């Protein structure tokens with residue numbers, strides 16, 4: 001782990017709270033099952049790409065759900081049907097299903113005009129699938145949608161006086177394509193004592209995960225060069241940022257080079273065998 005954030009005065013907020021006092025809600029952006037992994041289109045056909053997107057998302061969301069520190073996981077997507085199919089196996093059994101509720105996790109339609117799939121209230125599980133409205137496209141907008149829901153979860157008026165809402169909420173953004181992410185990585189990020197924690201990629205240019213107070217004024221700046229952009233954003237807001245680079249948080253899977261950089265035990269996983277075969281084919285041709 002390499003915290004080397006810029007020397008800004010420490011902000012106050014949940015980062016100052018002990019991990020046990022923090023509430024943590026994860027937000028995972030997952031666009032759809034077809035447009036992503038475009039940089040692997042030379043080795044994977046559309047169906048294989050779709051299966052890879054689902055496999056990677058299952059790994060990331062499953063890892064977050066394994067982490068006891070994470071209270072719930074919101075997946076923000078413009079394709080809830082794909083996402084539900086991809087992640088349905090992670091849903092915890094609900095002992096007594098409420099009447100008419102045959103499809104946990106919840107799909108929440110956040111659009112003002114309802115331009116999307118079904119809308120339900122909060123589900124009983126820790127996994128919630130949130131529809132990204134077509135009127136708010138893009139990765140940073142998807143995260144804003146997630147953050148707004150997290151803010152409403154933290155609202156004491158919504159939860160009642162006895163709820164744990166008085167405790168600060170940390171928002172953990174995690175991309176859905178991190179095949180080596182472990183629960184230890186998640187704990188390590190949450191243990192960092194800085195208002196903003198940026199987990200950068202292996203080239204130290206992007207951001208794969210980001211931790212910050214849910215109510216902190218901070219603009220998401222995901223995209224090319226987002227490590228620098230997020231550090232600049234923290235600087236602008238006068239808060240300290242820590243940069244973390246661990247294997248599990250640094251290796252995403254966008255390119256053929258990323259595949260080569262994956263730890264051997266990750267590449268050998270059964271669920272990546274289709275990709276492994278495709279990579280072998282590509283290397284032979």
Ligand SMILES: Nc1nc2c(ncn2[C@@H]2O[C@H](COP(=O)(O)OP(=O)(O)OP(=O)(O)O)[C@@H](O)[C@H]2O)c(=O)[nH]1
Pocket residue numbers: 029030031032035036037038039040076077078132137138139142175176177254
């Ligand atoms: N909800 C949502 N998620 C997005 C959007 N754009 C990117 N993401 C997600 O953000 C994460 C990082 O995205 P990228 O690294 O650009 O990956 P990608 O879109 O799978 O792949 P490329 O086609 O190679 O860009 C992945 O989990 C994506 O599904 C978006 O517009 N909306």
Ligand SMILES: C=C(OP(=O)(O)O)C(=O)O
Pocket residue numbers: 139175201205206207208221222223224225226227252254
């Ligand atoms: C979106 C990002 O990266 P990539 O597309 O490489 O995953 C980022 O690093 O902010």
